[in-house]
Amino acid sequence: MRLALTDTPDLSAPATGDWLAPVAGGVVTANVSVPGSKSLTNRYLILAALAESESFVRGWLRSRDTRLMVEALTALGADIEEVDDSLRITPIDFSAHLDGPPITVDCGLAGTVMRFVPPLAAATGREVVLDGDEQARVRPMSVIIDALTRLGASITAENNLLPMTIHAQSHLRGGHLEIDASASSQFVSGMLLTAPVMPLGIELVNRGESVPSRAHVDMTLEVLADAGVDVTEPEPERWIVEPGLPRGLDVHVEPDLSNAAAFVAAALATNGDVTVLDWPAHTTQAGDGFRTIAEAFGATVTLDRNGLRVQGPEVLRAVDLDLSAVGELTPVVAALAALADGTSNLTGIGHLRGHETDRLSALRRELGAIGVDVDEHPTALTITGSQLRGGTWHTYNDHRMVMAGAILGLNVDGLVIENADTVAKTLPEFTQLWEAMLNRGV
Numbered sequence: 001m002r003l004a005l006t007d008t009p010d011l012s013a014p015a016t017g018d019w020l021a022p023v024a025g026g027v028v029t030a031n032v033s034v035p036g037s038k039s040l041t042n043r044y045l046i047l048a049a050l051a052e053s054e055s056f057v058r059g060w061l062r063s064r065d066t067r068l069m070v071e072a073l074t075a076l077g078a079d080i081e082e083v084d085d086s087l088r089i090t091p092i093d094f095s096a097h098l099d100g101p102p103i104t105v106d107c108g109l110a111g112t113v114m115r116f117v118p119p120l121a122a123a124t125g126r127e128v129v130l131d132g133d134e135q136a137r138v139r140p141m142s143v144i145i146d147a148l149t150r151l152g153a154s155i156t157a158e159n160n161l162l163p164m165t166i167h168a169q170s171h172l173r174g175g176h177l178e179i180d181a182s183a184s185s186q187f188v189s190g191m192l193l194t195a196p197v198m199p200l201g202i203e204l205v206n207r208g209e210s211v212p213s214r215a216h217v218d219m220t221l222e223v224l225a226d227a228g229v230d231v232t233e234p235e236p237e238r239w240i241v242e243p244g245l246p247r248g249l250d251v252h253v254e255p256d257l258s259n260a261a262a263f264v265a266a267a268l269a270t271n272g273d274v275t276v277l278d279w280p281a282h283t284t285q286a287g288d289g290f291r292t293i294a295e296a297f298g299a300t301v302t303l304d305r306n307g308l309r310v311q312g313p314e315v316l317r318a319v320d321l322d323l324s325a326v327g328e329l330t331p332v333v334a335a336l337a338a339l340a341d342g343t344s345n346l347t348g349i350g351h352l353r354g355h356e357t358d359r360l361s362a363l364r365r366e367l368g369a370i371g372v373d374v375d376e377h378p379t380a381l382t383i384t385g386s387q388l389r390g391g392t393w394h395t396y397n398d399h400r401m402v403m404a405g406a407i408l409g410l411n412v413d414g415l416v417i418e419n420a421d422t423v424a425k426t427l428p429e430f431t432q433l434w435e436a437m438l439n440r441g442v
């Protein structure tokens with residue numbers, strides 16, 4: 001089934017930062033280091049802003065999403081200073097005087113800022129106005145807005161979307177809360193991360209279909225527990241956070257494994273051999289799921305103290321994968337499916353319609369334009385590996401569309417990635433790292 005495309009961004013706007021994706025011209029063999037995790041950096045920053053004492057977040061990711069988080073927390077009263085490759089964070093004083101002009105927060109297109117900051121903002125008791133990019137204004141927000149309203153906040157938001165205003169004196173007491181978190185795990189993470197500062201803590205229950213991107217909820221639970229917060233999940237999708245501030249943190253951010261997946265994919269796409277250095281042995285990052293995904297495509301995967309080594313197969317096998325728990329890997333997986341021998345089914349990804357762009361629609365459109373046979377279903381994509389042709393690969397302001405385009409470009413001449421700069425959302429140095437990977441031997 002093909003769906004009508006009703007939400008295509010205006011592609012007639014002049015593109016900036018076009019990038020001709022380099023062709024591999026042979027097997028890709030490289031060692032790669034990637035910067036820190038977006039999801040961990042932004043969780044640590046929220047916890048540090050709530051903590052009982054000063055924190056250090058070392059090896060933080062410098063990217064648009066994390067800088068927006070730093071700016072948001074600074075505006076809300078945290079003091080954040082860059083010291084070498086670390087951030088030193090002095091927490092928000094929640095007992096501070098509440099008068100003052102409204103605070104404005106730019107969420108950009110960052111789901112972690114849009115969904116993690118409002119609970120914390122409401123807990124400050126200040127008037128806070130949150131807005132973001134045009135595409136952020138269609139990302140789902142109603143669950144967070146309803147939840148905060150039920151906890152005592154007063155919020156104005158037309159159509160329950162950004163922009164929104166949290167009115168002053170919105171102190172949150174916490175308590176029992178039932179939500180429908182089937183559209184985004186970030187609704188759960190956002191409520192749980194600020195719960196320690198609420199006098200009653202939170203008991204949060206998901207009453208919707210199961211929560212997508214489960215790995216990210218596990219990450220939230222782990223960072224809270226590591227900071228000394230009493231957090232439990234006594235039964236599936238019911239979480240309890242007891243009141244009590246997190247300890248000051250001194251943490252080192254792991255490499256971003258979802259960003260790393262794009263580099264590993266280069267080994268898969270070229271029968272190559274790529275090692276991502278410092279891949280952690282234990283992690284809650286969704287990107288760790290790429291190890292089994294790579295094996296499903298036929299790769300040989302080895303994880304040791306050095307990192308993750310992936311040796312691509314001679315011929316990529318088509319895959320049947322439920323990506324609901326690791327949805328953010330979908331654009332990279334879809335690019336590989338387009339190079340595979342046969343038809344792949346990527347299922348459980350309906351919630352990606354509320355990501356940076358409607359990713360199912362964007363992937364169907366762009367893959368189709370370069371010769372790939374794609375069927376778009378409400379919650380799945382069916383992709384048949386095909387002979388690619390060059391052309392313009394539109395990116396819809398989606399960093400992961402840039403990464404997907406780069407993987408495809410390894411195998412086809414003349415693929416121009418439009419607005420490649422948008423990759424700065426999580427990896428500003430992506431194109432440099434990519435070109436270095438192609439030129440460097442092990």
Ligand SMILES: O=C(O)C1=C[C@@H](OP(=O)(O)O)[C@@H](O)[C@H](O)C1
Binds near residue numbers: 185213327
């Ligand atoms: O909490 C997080 O850090 C994230 C949660 C996921 O969101 P969804 O549950 O909306 O997919 C993921 O896709 C996003 O990239 C980051």
Ligand SMILES: C=C(OP(=O)(O)O)C(=O)O
Binds near residue numbers: 109111328356400
């Ligand atoms: C969905 C993503 O980001 P966000 O944190 O903006 O939701 C992503 O990085 O793939």
